Amino acid sequence: MNLTQLRFVREAVRKNFNLTEVANTLYISQPGVSKQIKELEDELGVEIFERRGKRLTGLTDPGRQLVPVIERVLTDIRNLKQIAEQFSKQDHGQLSIATTHTQARYALPAVVRSFKERYPKVHLALHQASPQQIAEMVARGEVDIGMSTEALDRHPDVVTLPAYSWEHCVVVPEDHPLANVATLTLDAIAEYPIVTYERGFTGRSKIDEAFAAAGLEIDVVLTAIDADVIKAYVEAGFGIGITASMAFDPVRDRGLVRLPAGHLFTTNVTRIGVRRGGYLRGFARDLVQLIAPDTSIADLERFSNGGRSDKEEEAL
Amino acid sequence: MNLTQLRFVREAVRKNFNLTEVANTLYISQPGVSKQIKELEDELGVEIFERRGKRLTGLTDPGRQLVPVIERVLTDIRNLKQIAEQFSKQDHGQLSIATTHTQARYALPAVVRSFKERYPKVHLALHQASPQQIAEMVARGEVDIGMSTEALDRHPDVVTLPAYSWEHCVVVPEDHPLANVATLTLDAIAEYPIVTYERGFTGRSKIDEAFAAAGLEIDVVLTAIDADVIKAYVEAGFGIGITASMAFDPVRDRGLVRLPAGHLFTTNVTRIGVRRGGYLRGFARDLVQLIAPDTSIADLERFSNGGRSDKEEEAL
DNA sequence: TATCCTTACGGAATTCGTAAGCATG
DNA sequence: CATGCTTACGAATTCCGTAAGGATA
Numbered sequence: 307m308n309l310t311q312l313r314f315v316r317e318a319v320r321k322n323f324n325l326t327e328v329a330n331t332l333y334i335s336q337p338g339v340s341k342q343i344k345e346l347e348d349e350l351g352v353e354i355f356e357r358r359g360k361r362l363t364g365l366t367d368p369g370r371q372l373v374p375v376i377e378r379v380l381t382d383i384r385n386l387k388q389i390a391e392q393f394s395k396q397d398h399g400q401l402s403i404a405t406t407h408t409q410a411r412y413a414l415p416a417v418v419r420s421f422k423e424r425y426p427k428v429h430l431a432l433h434q435a436s437p438q439q440i441a442e443m444v445a446r447g448e449v450d451i452g453m454s455t456e457a458l459d460r461h462p463d464v465v466t467l468p469a470y471s472w473e474h475c476v477v478v479p480e481d482h483p484l485a486n487v488a489t490l491t492l493d494a495i496a497e498y499p500i501v502t503y504e505r506g507f508t509g510r511s512k513i514d515e516a517f518a519a520a521g522l523e524i525d526v527v528l529t530a531i532d533a534d535v536i537k538a539y540v541e542a543g544f545g546i547g548i549t550a551s552m553a554f555d556p557v558r559d560r561g562l563v564r565l566p567a568g569h570l571f572t573t574n575v576t577r578i579g580v581r582r583g584g585y586l587r588g589f590a591r592d593l594v595q596l597i598a599p600d601t602s603i604a605d606l607e608r609f610s611n612g613g614r615s616d617k618e619e620e621a622l
Numbered sequence: 623m624n625l626t627q628l629r630f631v632r633e634a635v636r637k638n639f640n641l642t643e644v645a646n647t648l649y650i651s652q653p654g655v656s657k658q659i660k661e662l663e664d665e666l667g668v669e670i671f672e673r674r675g676k677r678l679t680g681l682t683d684p685g686r687q688l689v690p691v692i693e694r695v696l697t698d699i700r701n702l703k704q705i706a707e708q709f710s711k712q713d714h715g716q717l718s719i720a721t722t723h724t725q726a727r728y729a730l731p732a733v734v735r736s737f738k739e740r741y742p743k744v745h746l747a748l749h750q751a752s753p754q755q756i757a758e759m760v761a762r763g764e765v766d767i768g769m770s771t772e773a774l775d776r777h778p779d780v781v782t783l784p785a786y787s788w789e790h791c792v793v794v795p796e797d798h799p800l801a802n803v804a805t806l807t808l809d810a811i812a813e814y815p816i817v818t819y820e821r822g823f824t825g826r827s828k829i830d831e832a833f834a835a836a837g838l839e840i841d842v843v844l845t846a847i848d849a850d851v852i853k854a855y856v857e858a859g860f861g862i863g864i865t866a867s868m869a870f871d872p873v874r875d876r877g878l879v880r881l882p883a884g885h886l887f888t889t890n891v892t893r894i895g896v897r898r899g900g901y902l903r904g905f906a907r908d909l910v911q912l913i914a915p916d917t918s919i920a921d922l923e924r925f926s927n928g929g930r931s932d933k934e935e936e937a938l
Numbered sequence: 939t940a941t942c943c944t945t946a947c948g949g950a951a952t953t954c955g956t957a958a959g960c961a962t963g
Numbered sequence: 964c965a966t967g968c969t970t971a972c973g974a975a976t977t978c979c980g981t982a983a984g985g986a987t988a
């Protein structure tokens with residue numbers, strides 16, 4: 307048994323049991339993958355993969371039990387490398403973050419500035435993706451840290467921590483009838499066509515829930531992934547916008563008015579997530595604290611060991 | 623990085639950083655070990671071992687962090703094999719138990735009989751050792767199950783479960799003055815020379831504690847590891863014996879009398895232990911239930927996953 | 939001086955890629 | 964008939980043992 311074989315098995319599961327794809331992503335010949343997997347199965351004395359004729363179609367019964375342990379082994383192997391880097395490249399290295407447009411554009415710049423001051427030699431890689439994709443990337447260990455308001459804490463292989471809360475606001479052109487109302491109501495908003503986030507992005511779910519609970523039908527004429535696009539369409543007169551409050555900049559967004567809407571929609575909690583069982587290097591832990599300053603040391607400890615059990619926390 | 627390198631590191635720690643011994647126990651040449659360890663260190667970019675000149679003397683700072691993870695990886699690799707065996711050799715295989723003389727001689731025969739009936743093809747290997755050795759053997763994964771009244775639950779890498787409780791008794795020749803007393807007292811026992819277990823064996827600690835608490839000095843003239851030896855010396859008139867109650871057989875031990883002493887010494891709890899993080903095959907779980915029939919299913923579940931966290935229990 | 943680790947080199951074993959063959963949808 | 968897995972074989976790489984050298988207690 308060797309680690310290469312375990313990696314092939316993991317990748318085969320991820321690639322839906324297509325060994326040709328496995329071979330391509332791991333830069334190896336396809337017969338090599340076949341042979342190694344067969345050898346692993348021979349050594350273990352069980353078939354890991356269900357086969358229909360020559361094709362692999364799924365996991366066998368033993369396979370279903372083996373794969374999670376294989377995943378854990380490979381996570382730990384990665385942890386070994388991370389721990390070593392912690393010492394060898396003290397304040398150097400790569401740190402990759404997957405996040406949504408909203409966080410990357412409005413929440414992270416300040417954080418990144420302080421981080422870069424403290425760790426000038428760490429290369430920060432910001433990957434923009436959808437909340438679902440972010441959760442997947444974290445779970446697979448493709449990025450160190452994920453940050454998103456949605457989906458992140460739904461994934462079983464991701465451990466999350468609340469980073470900060472924020473509220474929605476309504477954005478209208480300054481000559482809009484709503485621009486001067488004292489207190490905004492859901493009914494008032496529902497009168498107008500709405501431009502807001504796509505489903506699954508930046509608290510969109512909270513918006514829909516609020517109107518649904520009030521029994522109101524809304525006319526969403528346009529959806530976008532980011533507030534910049536939304537504001538552009540509001541400016542162009544397509545409707546009124548509902549965005550994250552921090553996406554509004556009074557100076558830059560001249561011609562638009564922001565109306566507080568925190569009392570209308572549930573408060574949103576943006577969460578930060580890491581891979582369960584993963585290990586966070588020192589500068590990654592520091593970044594977590596910059597993003598979520600209210601985190602207690604105990605939380606952070608648990609977090610940086612990827613939410614392992616007590617016993618295993620000690621071990622790391 | 624490969625598993626061989628990790629095994630070398632683990633063994634080096636176990637063998638007190640003597641690579642020559644590592645080479646011998648793993649049946650490989652000594653330069654091979656040196657080279658592989660150096661290559662692992664090169665790849666990780668840190669030194670795992672502290673060196674004085676050419677000799678290894680201990681773990682470095684990174685080494686101390688890496689070793690527990692390495693141990694976990696190797697445990698999981700072993701788990702993979704065990705899980706596979708669970709399927710491939712359904713009711714076949716090896717099951718090794720480390721236990722003291724007392725358990726092997728008096729508690730286990732009945733259990734082994736039922737087990738063999740249920741699993742005739744499983745080869746049972748009984749290793750006799752001291753409680754400390756048993757704990758070590760379990761922790762290292764040299765045996766599947768350990769059983770002992772002492773020391774077992776002191777080891778951090780062993781998870782234990784109570785198996786059964788038992789009491790001590792006093793054994794005297796039938797013509798001894800104590801043979802006919804109504805209720806035995808510690809004072810009465812302390813009058814005579816005593817033959818009993820060695821320190822660290824079969825509840826000896828409880829015996830010492832009882833006399834110490836009563837402020838009595840006792841004259842232990844002879845100690846042994848097993849009750850058969852103790853009884854032989856009692857018969858030969860060296861003194862009165864204190865043994866485990868179940869070690870007395872009225873038929874076989876003709877000429878001796880057993881006096882109940884449960885009211886004098888703390889009740890003993892024999893525990894059964896497995897390696898933390900280890901995986902128990904089906905027949906091993908069944909053996910645990912035969913030994914400790916009062917175990918709840920929930921306890922057993924936790925036990926057979928070696929006391930891992932909830933998340934990891936699911937995984938197995 | 940005996941023990942223990944490292945370096946150097948040659949042979950053995952393993953791994954890996956190419957090419958050809960065969961099954962599946 | 965295009966996709967996907969297996970088998971076969973030769974090349975390349977890696978691994979491992981022996982032998983010699985050097986450091987430590």
